[in-house]
Amino acid sequence: MVSKMAPKTKPVDNSVNERRLRPIYDWLDNGNNKKALQEAEKVLKKQPNLQCAKVLKALAMVRLGKSEEAQAILKDVQLEEPCEDATLQAMAICYRETHRPELTCQIYEAAVKKDPLNEEFLSHLFMGYVRIGDYRKQQQTAMALFKVKPKNPYYFWAVMSILMQAYASDDSVCLTITLPLAERMIKKFVEEKKIEAEAEVQLYLMVLERQRKYDEALQVIQGPLAEKLASGIIETKKGEYLKQMKRWDQMMDYTEELLRSNPDQWSYYVHYAETLFEISSQDVTAFDRVKTFLFSLLEQERIKSENKLRGPYLAMLYFWQQLQQRNFDASAVFGNFREFAQEYVEIMGDKPCAFQDLKPFISSLPADQVTEFLDCVNQSVGLDDPSRQSPKTVKQICRHLLQLQLNRFLGQHDLLGKKEKTQLSRELWDHYLRTKFLNVGLLTTDIRPNDGYALLAAHLLLDTWNNDPDVLYKCLLLLETSLANSPANYHLKLLVTRVYTLAGHGRAAFQRYETLDIKYIQLDSLGHLLCRPLISMGLPYTASPLLSSTLRFYTTHARETSECLISAYKFGSFGKIPEFTQFCQRLDSSAHFASVTTERMLLDLLLDSSSHLKLVQTAGGMFADPDKDQPDWKTCVDNRDCGVFVSWDPPSKNLHDDIVKTTFNDEVKFARLRNRLVHALIATVALSPIWQIEVQETKNRTENLNNDQHPKDKCILPRLLQELEILLTELKSQSLMSHSQFSVQSPPPPRLYTYVENGSLEPILILMDIVSKGQCHAIGNDEIRQLDNALSRVVESAQPSVVSEGFWRNYVRLERVYNAVETLCLCVLVVSTIHAIIKNNNALSKKKKKKGETDNDDSFNRAKQFSTLVSCVASNMKKMEVLIDEFGVQVCISQMKLTESDIEKAEHAITDEISKNLSQSPVSEVKNLMVEKFKLLETCNL
Amino acid sequence: MTTLRPFTCDDMFRFNFVNLDPLTETYGLTFYLQYMAHWPEYFQLTEAPGGEIMGYIMGKAEGHGTNWHGHVTALSVAPDYRRLGLAAKLMSGLEEISEKKQAYFVDLFVRVSNTVAINMYKNLGYIIYRTVLEYYSGSPDEDAYDMRKSLSRDVDKLSVVPLTHPVRPEDIE
Incomplete structure (x- = not known):
């Protein structure tokens, strides 16, 4: 206002x-x-x-x-x-x-x-x-x-x-002055007794903490100023200060005091364990003390008849695991892990969180006790014959699902063959259908308690997928059916999005993704699921608006955050000020931001270039600055929420930290390569004579941009090409991850791998080099031959290969196709620039000719060489078109036989929906793009 | 088993198990940041042993005179962590802070159709103070219950005498 x-x-x-x-x-x-x-x-x-x-x-x-x-x-x-x-x-x-x-x-x-x-x-x-x-x-x-x-x-x-x-600034001046x-x-x-507000005392603590003056800080929270502080803060701070000062004996008493008053606060147990291990190195009796204390808390819960707390039960598992990890004989100190785990299952097994609670600890179960434990868990469900009987209550469903999930997590599913897995998944689906009566009366916004069967059945099917289209179809059938019954379940939405992605049906994946209603901060934390992958799957037109909305989020946050920073000063929330500042930096340095910015620019050049004039206008309108328009690549951060998929896979197959780290690093490398590429392209287009007419004029009007490094500057392009060469050489010398290492729930494979392997960049580099060296009027046979080789290689690499690439096979195949199409189209953009330059030169030399000199031969040669260049690109585009047509038929799983029983069981609306999704051609957008750019290429004649 | 702690900016990158649920709205950054800047103690979350965010509560203190009260702006628990009493725990934390701030009562708005939530609040001692007509926009608009629980400062419990007539959204103070 x-x-x-x-x-x-x-x-x-x-x-x-x-x-x-x-x-x-x-x-x-x-x-x-x-x-x-x-x-x-x-x-x-x-x-x-x-x-x-x-x-x-x-x-x-x-x-x-x-x-x-x-x-x-x-x-x-x-x-x-x-x-x-x-x-x-x-x-x-x-x-x-x-x-x-x-x-x-x-x-x-x-x-x-x-x-x-x-x-x-x-x-x-x-x-x-x-x-x-x-x-x-x-x-x-x-x-x-x-x-x-x-x-x-x-x-x-x-x-x-x-x-x-x-x-x-963390220098010595800070500490001394x-x-x-x-x-x-x-x-x-x-x-002077002028302290008025809680905020002022908090700031005092912050200043002391920064100087590591914990003793003084402790005195503050125990002295008269503590009156101003809210109680919660004092508790946490006291623990923090004692810990920092390594006053472990006091810490032990204090955490026990806290735990007695709140035996469900997890962070207290974590501090308690840390204290134990510090003290026990001096005093072994500490183990007895801690054991007695923890058992006393457990006993309190055991005698309760209801509303038992999870804390004291899980604490036993946690401490046991901590002992084991530090090479103590945990069983001797604490007792039998299996019995604690069983007790937990007994007490909490009917809550939906039971598996997530056990997940961090259960892998500590000694291997020789797994069978006994699982037997006990199986019995706790109370189903005599699970192949025919299904649970009768929601609580029983929870117990049954926990049993199934634990079996999977403890490796029991790995022992099954394809047939047995299919059989088990069918059984689970039967349970799903037989427990549907328990869903009566639930609101559409409630998640159905039996959805877990569908998810697990889908996971089992995916285990056996191995690129068998029938399996994928069955999987979609399960997921779409359960989603129709439980439209609020985001686990189902996420998995169905992923399955369509693996199937190579990006548009269907996008439709499901949209139902997740991902916005604002989620564009940053979850955007990686589909934003860039849509481009890889050959859907640049679909990806375009998604990239724009993501970019809008990133470009508006700084202003929003700074207004909130001002509020924090106004309301004296001093602790939030460094937090807001760091948060703002974290968003600015997001790797996803860097990627989206660059891909958005590349898409604009690709999609908004129906003529050379349009291309120049698009490129000129970006006001690109090759030095300022890139983040500090070393400080890019990973804001992806990679834990958003639920998984009950055993730890050996679970999402590893390495894959998270590697994919992040490779996404950054790819973003960097592409960033340099887009600036090189703009610098190329800037050398077009049309640029001088079209862009110069607007530039004059906007002095405030103070672009010292105008892309038209002739030395920019050679420098950018050199940067690209260096980056590319570096990347080629690195060993890249294999696609087969990517699981169903991993982050999508970075495009870097196929991009480097297929030599996608080389043809564009050859063409930009011609412009950069000012050789448009003297294109040599060698260059044309090189270009043809490079282009043939790119087109060749889009051919379906025999190499199996695991779960992501269809996705990777589409990516290779898109790489080739994109390279060809970007080549057309550079060719159109070369064309404009030659045409302009011809016009200039005609003027000269009037003065007397004739160079008919020269201009004839020029035209001949250029038209060879054009036909080289054109013929590779034609090859690619043929390939795409063939590809559209054979790529994914559009051609599938359905078994009669599948159709019988499913609802027609759902089979129709899936068939409709799968019948959409995955290559229609790339075809469109090729047609568009072919038209532009056809205008390039002399 | 819960860790109860103040909500921080970084938690927004990981609150998806809570926020992907369609009944939990994901707001623009300003909304969360302004609450953190203004009422940081009123924005708390619970975390599982594995580090997952199980749920959070956002609230504020506002009003003048005997209308000085705590307000629950949002309360949300991830589907997998329901039926553990987390909402009650988060609510009691907010009530405690409001007590400390010497508020007279705590109030909240809830969709009249959300019977599960209404019953939960009733069990926690909240009463339906009044109906707010067409408070939630949508097709069709939905009424809200304004539910209240008095705090110790309101000795005579004047803040929880239910109104007999519904009010319009523009009439809420």
């Missing part, structure tokens, strides 16, 4: 101005920027020097997309050094909306200079520095504020600003 910035009280002589400005504010608030602009112009006719009207006009212009004109107005007003609140606030909004927060600081600096005692201006200036993260100036401004108005918050803003300087200063400032207030 703009009106909030209108001054609340105004001197009387301003009332005329206010009356005149009011309608402009109203139009802006209502989002009618056109009217606001007209109104502002009207006011300015009467009063041409009214600063605020000028700024409001600029604001309306910003919102109408006329940023350049708006900035000219703002610049003029800024020179007048305005000193009036409403004008300044309106300017600040303009700067915020045009992402120029540093200018807000400049205008308030000028205003403060004129009116140094103005609290309002100083406060705005402080917030301005917060937005740009200038901690030192924040500190100075906060102190100036405190001098004007001695309020506690201002004083502590200054302290917080000092602390932020210490967080930002910065932090002691902050401490002295607070101590002064403590001594």
Whole structure:
């Protein structure tokens, strides 16, 4: 709301101005920027020097997309050094909306200079520095504020600003000067008894913690200042300080005290275990003490008749595991692990969380006790003949599912052959159908308790898949049927999305993915599931809007976060300030952000280039800066939530940390390679004569971009090509992961592998090199031969190979096809640039010719060589088209025989849906793209 | 077995087991950050031994005079961790903070169709204070119950005398 910035009280002589400005504010608030602009112009006719009207006009212009004109107005007003609140606030909004927060600081600096005692201006200036993260100036401004108005918050803003300087640089100056200063400032207030709020005490603790003065911090939370603190904080802090100071004896007493009052708080057990192992190295009797204590907690639960806590039961498993991991004889100290596990299953087995609870510990079960344990678990279900009987209550379903999940986790499914697995999956499906009666009366938003059968049955089928289309179809049938019954179950949605992906049916995968309603922060944490993979599966048109919405999230977060940072200062939530700052950095450095940005640009070039002119406009409109438009690749972070898939696979098959790490590193490498590629392409297009006509003009109008490194600069392209060569050489020398290492639930295989292996980049490099060396008019036979070889290799690699590539086989095949198509299409873009350059040269030399000289032979040769180049690309495109047509038929699982019994059991609506999904051609978008670019290639004749 | 602790920014990268459930809305960043900036103690989560986020509660303290109260903005538990009493635990944490802040009562809004939740709140001592007409937009719009529980400062329990007439959303203070 703009009106909030209108001054609340105004001197009387301003009332005329206010009356005149009011309608402009109203139009802006209502989002009618056109009217606001007209109104502002009207006011300015009467009063041409009214600063605020000028700024409001600029604001309306910003919102109408006329940023350049708006900035000219703002610049003029800024020179007048305005000193009036409403004008300044309106300017600040303009700067915020045009992402120029540093200018807000400049205008308030000028205003403060004129009116140094103005609290309002100083406060705005402080917030301005917060937005740009200038901690030192924040500190100075906060102190100036405190001098004007001695309020506690201002004083502590200054302290917080000092602390932020210490967080930002970890050097010795912090410890010797910065932090002691902050401490002295607070101590002064403590001594003068001026401490007012909880936030101030918290800040005191933060300053002490940063200096590792834990003893003093402990005294604070045990002294009179503790009154100001909420109880929860004191508990956690005390434990933290004792631990940091290694006062283990005290820590032991303290954690026991905490556990007695709250025996379900997991973090206390973790601290308790840590303390135990520290003490036991000196004093072995500690084991007895801990054992007695933990058993006393357990006993309390055992005698309860209901509402038993999980904590004391799981604690036994946890401590046992901790002992074992440290090579103690856990059984001798604590007793039998199996019995603790069985007791847990007995007590908590009827809760849906039972498996997740046991998962971290159960792999500690000694191998020779697995059978006995599972027998006991089987008995706890209470089904005499599970092949014919099914559970009768929801609780019994939970017990039954736990039994099945534990069997899988403990490796029992690995012992089964394909036939037995299929049989078991069929049994599970029967259980699913027989327990459906328990779902009656549930809301559509409730997850069905028997969904677990369907998920597990699907996992068993996937085990046996081995690229047998029938198996995949059965699997989809199970999942789609259970999803229709339980539309809120996201585990089903995620798995069905994945199965369609593995099947190579990206569009169906996308439809299911959309039902997950992934947005905002989830675009970052879950986007990896399908965002880039859609491109790999040859769906650039489908991927395009998804990339755009993801990008919008990334580009707006910084502004949002900085406003929240200001709130944190206002409300004194000092602990949140470094947290917000780090969070903002984590989003900025997201590897997914880097990938999406680059892929979005590449897609724009590919999809928005129906003619050479259009290509130039698209490339020029990106205002690319090859140096600034790339993150610091070394500091990219992995924000993927890779744990979102549930799995009951044994630990040996489970998602490994290595695969998470490797895929992340390789996604970053790929993003980097592609980033350099897109900038090289833009730099190539920038050498087109059309660029000079089309782009130069707009560039002149936007001086503020201050692009020193204009992509047209002739030395940029050679440099980028060199960077690409180096990156590529590095990548080729590395051993890359094999696709067969990727499981159903792993992150999608990085595109890097096929991209490097297929030599996707080489043909484009050859063509860009011609442009870079200025040899468009003298294309040699060698270059054409090289290009033909490189292109043939890329096309060849898209052929279906005999090598089996595990679960991701169909996906990888599509990726190879897309790699080839994309390379061919990007080549066309470069060819169109070469064409434009030659044409221009020809025109120039014709002019020369009039002067007398004739070079008919030259231009004839030029044309001949160029047309050979064009036919080289064209013939490879034709080859590729044939390949795609064949591929469309044979790729995935569109041709499938269904067994009669499958059809009988399923509902027609669901079989129809699946058949419809699977009959969509997986290659229609790449075909489209090829046709488009072929048309562009055809325009390239001399 | 639960770890109860304050919600932090980094938790947003991992709260998917809770937020993929269609009844739990995923909001823009500002929404979560403003709550963390303004009422950090009112935003708590529970974590499982394996590190999964099981559920969280968001709330705030607001109102003037005898209307000074704690409000539950969102309470959500991942489907696999239901029936463990986590919601009750999170609610009692929020009530405790509100007690400390000397609030008169705690209130919350719930869809009239959400009988499971309504019964749970009743078991925790909440009463239906009033009906808010068409509070939830959708097709069709749905009414909300404004449920309340008085805290110790409200000695005479004046905050929990139910209104006899429903109110419109614009009339809620």
